[in-house]
Amino acid sequence: MSAAKHFPTCSIAALAALALAFPAAAAADPPSWTPMAGVDPRTPPLAQSGAQADALRASLKRIRLPAGFAIELFALVPDARHLAVAPGADLVFVGTQTGTVWAVAGAAAGAPQVRAFAPGAGFANPNGVCLARDGTLFVAERNRVSRYRAPHSWADPAQVEGSEVLARGRLIPPAEESPGHGARTCRVGPDDRLYVTLGQPYNVPPLTKLQRFRELGMGGIVRMNLDGSGREVFATGLRNSVGQDFNPADGTLWFTDNQTDLLGDDVPPGELNRAPRAGLDFGYPYWNGHFKVAGSSVAPDLKDLPEPAAAVFPLAEFPAHQAQLGMSFYAGTQFPPHYRGGIFVAAHGSWNRSVSTGALVNYVPLVDAARAGAVEVFAEGFRNVDGSYWGRPVDVAVLHDGSLLVSDDRAGALYRVTYRP
Numbered sequence: 001m002s003a004a005k006h007f008p009t010c011s012i013a014a015l016a017a018l019a020l021a022f023p024a025a026a027a028a029d030p031p032s033w034t035p036m037a038g039v040d041p042r043t044p045p046l047a048q049s050g051a052q053a054d055a056l057r058a059s060l061k062r063i064r065l066p067a068g069f070a071i072e073l074f075a076l077v078p079d080a081r082h083l084a085v086a087p088g089a090d091l092v093f094v095g096t097q098t099g100t101v102w103a104v105a106g107a108a109a110g111a112p113q114v115r116a117f118a119p120g121a122g123f124a125n126p127n128g129v130c131l132a133r134d135g136t137l138f139v140a141e142r143n144r145v146s147r148y149r150a151p152h153s154w155a156d157p158a159q160v161e162g163s164e165v166l167a168r169g170r171l172i173p174p175a176e177e178s179p180g181h182g183a184r185t186c187r188v189g190p191d192d193r194l195y196v197t198l199g200q201p202y203n204v205p206p207l208t209k210l211q212r213f214r215e216l217g218m219g220g221i222v223r224m225n226l227d228g229s230g231r232e233v234f235a236t237g238l239r240n241s242v243g244q245d246f247n248p249a250d251g252t253l254w255f256t257d258n259q260t261d262l263l264g265d266d267v268p269p270g271e272l273n274r275a276p277r278a279g280l281d282f283g284y285p286y287w288n289g290h291f292k293v294a295g296s297s298v299a300p301d302l303k304d305l306p307e308p309a310a311a312v313f314p315l316a317e318f319p320a321h322q323a324q325l326g327m328s329f330y331a332g333t334q335f336p337p338h339y340r341g342g343i344f345v346a347a348h349g350s351w352n353r354s355v356s357t358g359a360l361v362n363y364v365p366l367v368d369a370a371r372a373g374a375v376e377v378f379a380e381g382f383r384n385v386d387g388s389y390w391g392r393p394v395d396v397a398v399l400h401d402g403s404l405l406v407s408d409d410r411a412g413a414l415y416r417v418t419y420r421p
Helices: 012-021 051-060 207-216
Strands: 034-037 069-076 083-085 091-094 101-105 113-117 128-131 137-140 145-149 159-166 186-188 193-198 220-225 232-236 244-246 253-257 270-275 316-318 324-329 343-347 360-364 366-368 376-380 393-398 404-408 413-419
Touching: 051 069, 083 128, 083 393, 083 404, 091 128, 128 193, 137 186, 186 244, 207 232, 232 253, 244 324, 253 324, 270 324, 270 343, 324 393, 343 393, 343 404, 360 393
Parallel strands: 128 186
Antiparallel strands: 034 159, 069 413, 083 091, 091 101, 101 113, 128 137, 137 145, 145 159, 186 193, 193 220, 220 232, 244 253, 253 270, 270 316, 324 343, 343 360, 360 376, 393 404, 404 413
């Protein structure tokens, strides 16, 4: 497959630049499906009892929730990041920023069995996991996308078939790889195309990188067919989005975006955005929310950068540096009507603010399909009295029974929030 099939064909110049970004040897068609071990039932599952579990259950008593809600330990899962709930099975896939995708089976029934998924796949920062409507699992790594399917159903994940969607080094040019902002997320849209968020690796991208990143979709979102063909840049003007979901009411994509560092404790804001169509520019690095970054102390080389003519501003803004990451529309019925159809968002917490902030779960109600209401704090208490973190939420997902799953990479755990009137 040529580079032209992977990337936008908006101009000859852009196409030429993209063709040069990747080695020709990597441009072959994706391999066919290959049988491999999925979850080996002979492998001992991770221990789910002991001092760590006891300490977390004690800490969870400090979490503050609205009346009627309760939180409990769901499973111990090291470096738990983004989540995908398998259809028709008591099974949750959990991405990480190490080299493992975890499969958590049986936890909804109270007996979690946590084992590595596809241990022979050679994952590298497999943060993003998502599912297609037919149950195919996609894994978005720092610089590769792969997919997996169970021959019958995810009720039996022992043997699977795998295929590369974009081979290693084909998601972004290897020269642009960086440990910073390399956690990808993915979603399969109602158009049956795969959407992948691509953070750019800088606090603020330098002027010399802006055009190249825009062409690649870095600092943006790219989409492609489920086999990796037909790749195009869907959205630009982002800094580092690490959360996205489609509104089931109208099929539009919403996503979070992380704010610029080193501009003070209280600016700029975190963002919640909506992209009703392809081709929108969300303003970065000129704007971060309604704060002008271009020409500031962290971006002096951008002082003459033209303001985007049609920048799209966030529909909701969060306090600075809270690092809102994963998000999910609530389509369940267990929670009260106020929460149905709105968005839960995990805030990972600040890393260099003078007084820490974040480490919580937000709820954002919708006024209508195109407008967000006032941001609410739904779950908090993951910080110690001294401001340090005992837990850091990363992602949220709705389980089959309508309860809410929360991942925590600091504690290495999943929690379940339930409601009883």
